[in-house]
Amino acid sequence: MASGAAHGNWLTLGKDGRLSLYAPTDGGLLRWTETTRGGPGWSGPHFVAAAGLTHLTVVQGADTYVHLLGRRERAGAGGSRSVDIVHAVQYQSGLAVSDWRSLGNPHQAREQGGEPGPPTGAIAPDGTVHVFVRGAHQGLMLRREAPNGKWRAWEDLRGGGIDALPTPVALAGGRVEVCVAAETGVLVWRQLEPGGDFVGPRGFALRPSPGTVAVLETGPDRATFFWTDAESGGAAAWRAGGWPAALGFSPDRVPYGVLRASVDGYDCVILACRDHDGTAVLGVGGTESETDGFWWYALAESCQGAPTLALDGRGRVVMALIGPDGAPKVARQEEVSGLTLTHWDRL
Numbered sequence: 001m002a003s004g005a006a007h008g009n010w011l012t013l014g015k016d017g018r019l020s021l022y023a024p025t026d027g028g029l030l031r032w033t034e035t036t037r038g039g040p041g042w043s044g045p046h047f048v049a050a051a052g053l054t055h056l057t058v059v060q061g062a063d064t065y066v067h068l069l070g071r072r073e074r075a076g077a078g079g080s081r082s083v084d085i086v087h088a089v090q091y092q093s094g095l096a097v098s099d100w101r102s103l104g105n106p107h108q109a110r111e112q113g114g115e116p117g118p119p120t121g122a123i124a125p126d127g128t129v130h131v132f133v134r135g136a137h138q139g140l141m142l143r144r145e146a147p148n149g150k151w152r153a154w155e156d157l158r159g160g161g162i163d164a165l166p167t168p169v170a171l172a173g174g175r176v177e178v179c180v181a182a183e184t185g186v187l188v189w190r191q192l193e194p195g196g197d198f199v200g201p202r203g204f205a206l207r208p209s210p211g212t213v214a215v216l217e218t219g220p221d222r223a224t225f226f227w228t229d230a231e232s233g234g235a236a237a238w239r240a241g242g243w244p245a246a247l248g249f250s251p252d253r254v255p256y257g258v259l260r261a262s263v264d265g266y267d268c269v270i271l272a273c274r275d276h277d278g279t280a281v282l283g284v285g286g287t288e289s290e291t292d293g294f295w296w297y298a299l300a301e302s303c304q305g306a307p308t309l310a311l312d313g314r315g316r317v318v319m320a321l322i323g324p325d326g327a328p329k330v331a332r333q334e335e336v337s338g339l340t341l342t343h344w345d346r347l
Contacts, residue, residue, distance in 0.1 A: 001326030005274055005305030007120065007165065007255065010058040011320045011330075012066050012159075014093030017313025020066065021320055021347070024056040029068070032317060035092040037313035039332070042347050049099050050086065054118070061170075066090040068097065069119040085119050085133060090147065103131060106141040106154040116141065120170035122176050124194065130176055132166040140166060140180065140189065143200065159187050159201045163210040165255070173221040181208040181227070188240065188242050206244060207231055214256040218268060218288050224261055226256050226271060235271070235283070237290045245290035249283060252276050253319030259309035261317055262288060263339050268340070271306035272319055280307050280321050284339050299346055301329065317341075 002023035010022045017037035021044075023030050028051070032044035048068075054073040068088045075081055090096075106116055115136030122130045127147040135141040140157040161183030168178040180187045180201075186208060187201035197287040208227035218224040218239075225238050228251055235247040235256075251271025257272035264283065271283040271294075280301045285294035303321035312318045317333040319341060331341040 002328060003326065004310070005303070005322045007055065007057040008059050009117070009308060009310070010056075011252050011308045011310040011318065012058065012060045013064070013310055013313065015064040016093050018093045019310060019312055019318060020090070020093055021076075022056070022058050022066075022068070023322060023328060023331070024053065027051055028053060029056055031090075031097075034312075038316070039312065039330075040345060042345075043094065044347070048088075050088075050100055057118065057120050059121040059123055061127060061129075062125050063127060065123075067121060067123060067129060069121050070100075070115070071118045071133075072102075082311065083116060084114070085116065085130070085131065089133065103143050103151065104154070106133060106143070106156075108137050117164040120166050120168060122170040124170045124176055125174050126174060126194065126197055128195065130168060130170070132168055132178060134162055134164050134166065138162055140187075140201070142179065148162060155198075157198050157201070159189075162211070165211055165213070167213040167215050167225065168218060169215040169223050170224065171217050171221050175221065176262055177223055179213055179215060179223075179225045181210045181213055204240075206238065208236075209233075209253045212255055214258045214271075215251055216258045216260050218260065218269065224269070224288065226258060228253050235273070235294075237269075239288075247271075247283065247285070247290060247294040249281070249296045250276075251281060252278070255306040257308040257319070259311070259317065262312060263317075264337055268339075270309055270317060271311050272321075274303055274306060278302045278324070280319070282319065282339070282341070299331075299341065
């Protein structure tokens with residue numbers, strides 16, 4: 001069984017139109033794959049070994065390759081431990097995952113070696129892999145891989161007092177931006193051009209709860225960040241240059257699953273989160289029209305961590321969660337007006 005929910009987009013759509021679902025487990029991760037486009041059958045779980053994995057983030061690029069990022073701890077001599085960041089790729093639905101490659105530790109000093117946080121990532125449209133971690137100095141560290149497979153050295157993007165989970169987004173125009181909750185508010189780094197250096201951090205006097213920030217590209221080269229406000233406890237949406245818009249619900253303080261999709265012909269943002277009692281909740285509102293109202297639906301299913309969202313091979317919204325017993329469950333959009341989910345299938 002799964003030991004919890006992964007971070008990032010852990011329900012992915014392959015080039016062949018089949019969904020795959022990834023979840024951490026003892027000694028590695030588990031993967032389930034649809035047997036046909038649009039389901040409902042699934043194969044799995046398939047076990048992928050990764051000893052010492054303490055965190056799993058799933059990121060997918062425009063080429064549909066699925067990148068698995070992990071933080072790994074290993075025992076050394078004399079009771080010491082070593083920490084590194086690892087990376088593997090699945091190129092096609094249902095096929096083998098590549099060997100894990102160590103990206104090392106951004107800190108060379110032994111006394112700092114165990115300090116990097118869990119990795120998060122974004123894949124630029126040209127295939128460049130960006131891996132971000134919080135460093136030992138509580139600032140942002142970056143390592144990136146060019147499309148030719150060559151990894152650059154770790155880069156120190158500075159900043160301080162940041163949350164353990166940076167939130168990057170790869171925009172369709174080729175740039176990458178990163179938003180991080182910090183002790184001083186919100187910090188944002190951005191590329192001025194595709195493949196360029198990151199500028200920032202630029203600070204904003206806002207107060208998201210650590211670990212709750214999620215992001216979607218909601219307009220041409222424009223990101224909207226979603227989080228839970230640290231003071232009010234309410235869900236909020238924010239774009240640089242404006243003020244956060246309240247979304248009318250107070251979720252548990254875990255990340256959101258996010259998706260942009262058409263519902264009855266309307267361009268919508270869909271959020272999946274968890275209520276304080278552990279119940280999964282679905283929210284729907286117009287893209288960049290948050291002040292017009294957001295509608296929330298409790299789903300009567302309990303979950304660990306945050307649910308996730310994806311479109312299946314038939315264009316239907318699919319929501320996945322990890323139940324309290326460690327079993328994944330999925331539900332699909334019914335072919336009726338509005339956004340109503342079918343019954344839950346336990347994988």
